[in-house]
Amino acid sequence: MEITRKNFKDSLDIIYQAIDEAEFLAIDGEFTGISDGPTMGNLSNGLDMPAARYAKLRRHSMNFLLFQFGICSFRYNPNTLQYVTKAFNFYLFPRPPFRNSPDTTFVCQSSSIDFLANQGFDFNKVFREGIPYLSRDAEQELRDLLEERQRQANEAASSAAPVSPSTHVIPDEHKDYIAGIVQRVQEFLEDLACETMDLEPCTGYQRKLIYQVMNSRYPTGLHFETQLNNKKERYIVVTKASEEEKRRKEADKFVKEQDDLEDAVGFSKIVRAISASGKLVVGHNMLLDIMHSVHQFGSALPEDLNEFKELTNCMFPRLLDTKLMSSNHPFKEIIQFTQLGDLHRRLMESPFKVPTIESPENFPAYNTATEQLHEAGYDAYITGLSFITMANYLGTFMHPAKQHVTAQSALIEPFVNKLFLMRIIDIPYLNLTGPDPKPKRDNVLQVTFPKEWKTSDLHQLFSAFGGIQVSWIDSTSAFVVLSKKEQVPIAKNMCQDAETYQIRTYSEYCRWCACIPILSKNKVTTSTENKPWIKKRKHSVLECKINQSVAHQCMNWNGDAEPSTSPSQPKPLPISESDEEASKKAKVVADSVKKDWNKIGTGGQSSRKWETLKEEMCSEQSSDLFEVPENW
């Protein structure tokens, strides 16, 4: 169902109801761009630590606009054993709500716009009919502004002293014009048959002069109000009115402004309803969607990653990323390509079982036979389908097999609140409710070299060590991943007399960075001014400790004393099902995780993720550094 400014208010009840009755919600966003950094490649160093990656995305991606938002609700019908879906495709545009309200600027990236244009994206619908929205902060500012204006109007009304005409000087060139207006108003006042009169449209300055002159000439008996005609020109309406009527008109105006503000909150109401529902929100490769959602509809993104995690937990307490799910055990063994369209197609084949879907009567439904990829509503829809298919696949591991795995099932817990990290080799996810996985990187070197060097020079330098993986940091340094950690001392030794380049182990590099913090170029602020989320800090620190403790238990349970280096271990956190069931599930998942764990080994071995990275980065032309996150 397409939702624009035109049908938004009338559709609110339908949308709220869909959220209310849903078992879970799937979302997707379309943006005006991905990275406004100096080069695209900068956004994706394969060995970024989560805080550095977050800082890069915050810095180089948040100026783009999330301008289409898809929400698809999924409700299970136990009678038909089918899912009932309602997909909504929202067009968003930050139209300034009042004439004086702050203006929003946003960046567009021409490749992204061109991509969407080729997909038939309707930009006119966005810019002409987009639904407005306000962040919490912007809403509060506007609310304060309106209240201050109302307070001033009341004060002025109660002092009631008419302004002396002498304090207002009318410039010569406007004197005739104003004299004409005065005459018309006087005639109107004397014409008993007329109750109201429209003046001709005029400039803001002329209106200012008219208001000044009229307020001093006619302190009582007349009411003046600016209105907009259908040519978007402003004109003054004069009405005969008692003091009582004037007060009522002013009060009506205030109510109208409050209504306009409510309208301006617009789409943020939907996000708040999702937030309040506490329901599972499913997305595909959803880190950017979530960052944009927090930024546009919640609060400005904090600099600190942990503060971002807290804020996100407040807005979206339960998230699941189907890209992460499909990239990890037990799916990664049988799913080769995890881009949304590829994933959806793969999940239509054995061993997966496509869920049957019913659409409510009179509700437009998507047809997966005619793909509409990159329409946010459609992408949300197939993201939800993919989630159900994968969740039900997990159910087949149960004894007896579980036909319908719910969004509350402990089976999916290992994937909850973990967001996929694009193109990071050895950190599979951002953990929203605890510390992130800590990679060992004992086979990684950091090399500094002259700016003329290219990847081929590094391959040549390390040719004795077999295959290496190069990950550029900047124009004069890169990470080099060796195939075995035992090669590290040999490489360091071999190069110790070199003059043109320098080699550090990864841990040496980290210690060096701690002295010269270059990973994040943003200054760290210590002030808590204008950071409403800080208020929640105390509680969240407690939560964080709990999470750390849980995480630590899981690590131990995984047979690893330290936070793990493996790229993927779903960790079962049993909740909300019967003990017996949880126990069964835990065994299944634990067994498969352990099998997976043993297969991967203890670091140093090239992971599947690196291959995916190469695949996404490479094309037949070696200079092709252009990266398009796959939800484009």
Next chain:
Amino acid sequence: MEITRKNFKDSLDIIYQAIDEAEFLAIDGEFTGISDGPTMGNLSNGLDMPAARYAKLRRHSMNFLLFQFGICSFRYNPNTLQYVTKAFNFYLFPRPPFRNSPDTTFVCQSSSIDFLANQGFDFNKVFREGIPYLSRDAEQELRDLLEERQRQANEAASSAAPVSPSTHVIPDEHKDYIAGIVQRVQEFLEDLACETMDLEPCTGYQRKLIYQVMNSRYPTGLHFETQLNNKKERYIVVTKASEEEKRRKEADKFVKEQDDLEDAVGFSKIVRAISASGKLVVGHNMLLDIMHSVHQFGSALPEDLNEFKELTNCMFPRLLDTKLMSSNHPFKEIIQFTQLGDLHRRLMESPFKVPTIESPENFPAYNTATEQLHEAGYDAYITGLSFITMANYLGTFMHPAKQHVTAQSALIEPFVNKLFLMRIIDIPYLNLTGPDPKPKRDNVLQVTFPKEWKTSDLHQLFSAFGGIQVSWIDSTSAFVVLSKKEQVPIAKNMCQDAETYQIRTYSEYCRWCACIPILSKNKVTTSTENKPWIKKRKHSVLECKINQSVAHQCMNWNGDAEPSTSPSQPKPLPISESDEEASKKAKVVADSVKKDWNKIGTGGQSSRKWETLKEEMCSEQSSDLFEVPENW
């Protein structure tokens, strides 16, 4: 005539012909925004010096996109005594020309977008069908890139040593896929009936693997090429080809790339044609149009204002701004509102005479009865009409009256190459061919005060001096314009013991600024790297000296020994007409200028411009600082 990517190439001849036969051209641009500065007000301090204003516009306006460009050619038909017009409305979009070419980002301002949306602007046409363009620098970079790629391809072909298969490792999960491709290609090679074969679409990484394997397996006999299907998926085409055919195919590919580059230059070709024609280019309030045109189609804007003037002179040797023309003598006395729509309507009335226009057969014409304001082509059209009307009005001052004043007439010379400066009280224009008018400002004070102060505090402080004009610099300082320069020492004296605030005369302030340069926040670079316009510097310095000398003569001719403080003196620079005529004209213009000059006095008196400024800045709500340059 609407021009998009679809009909651009086919329309080139028509456009070139229109430029070629034109007496003059009128232009107009529509942008995605005006200012991305911290607040709108920052862009318009009424006492900005030209260099500071240029720096602000360069910093806060150039990230927006000029995405609709109107050009209207005007040719005088001496047989019918009418103008023949051809109006073109170009949609522009910086689509990345090649897969690997640098991406462009641009900023949108929501109020501007909303404004255009309300005018029915077609964003889909811009983003789906916009004509590409390249700056000179970007074009050169791409040309270098293509040539380097071609050089590498030739080198690789001439070395001809097939790459050893062992150097390419095929990851396990792709081995089956590649083996399948190898088998298909082998069968194709053996099938004598087939000359060409399309492989299935696949990922960039898979194509890379295929190219590697095929180049080592089949160094001769087969040609591989990536193509795009109508679903925008890339696939490889395999063709049986001799070495000769392969070389030819590679050469064809290079030619194709060169053609693509030509296409990518796109709209810049039109601007270059205008530039080469040297014809008069007329615009309305055209500083931003010109800055954007130089920036998008020429070179990145230099930091230095004088360098910008030189660059602009190279690209557009003859410019005329109808906003400046209509705001100055002899027009300002009879034209109250100078926004384009207002001006056009005013010029349809007495004493002006609307020129009659003919449209060429089969050429779509605009009808001024149904206004299409803010469509760039229409705005260019009525800008040109306004110019003709005003130029012909100047002709009525001649004895005998001149019916048709041409774009080459000395009558219009006083207005040539002077661009209107929005909302600067006492500097009427930016002089593109010489030093800018230097205001006296001997009645201006600069006041520094606590950040709690508002305009009303300043009015109160100076209440003893009658009306003042306040022009904010930042949150703790402002200019205060007194009505008489004689009040300056009294004001300074009165305030000398004050502790909370500080008062400087304008000249004290300038000396202080010279020590702490805060007017321009941009660092001044001394390097000439990447500044192609610097090459022209020597010649331009000479030109500049000539201009200074000419300007000085004019000043003297105006009876003023120093560069003038008056807001408006058209200066006749006789060219290209008979001596007799020039002499007559000079007398007319000189007389009227002198009359105007005497009326305005020697500074200190509130000029018309300040009233216009107030008018544009004010509305009935005092907090309304929102500024919309009027070509919006």
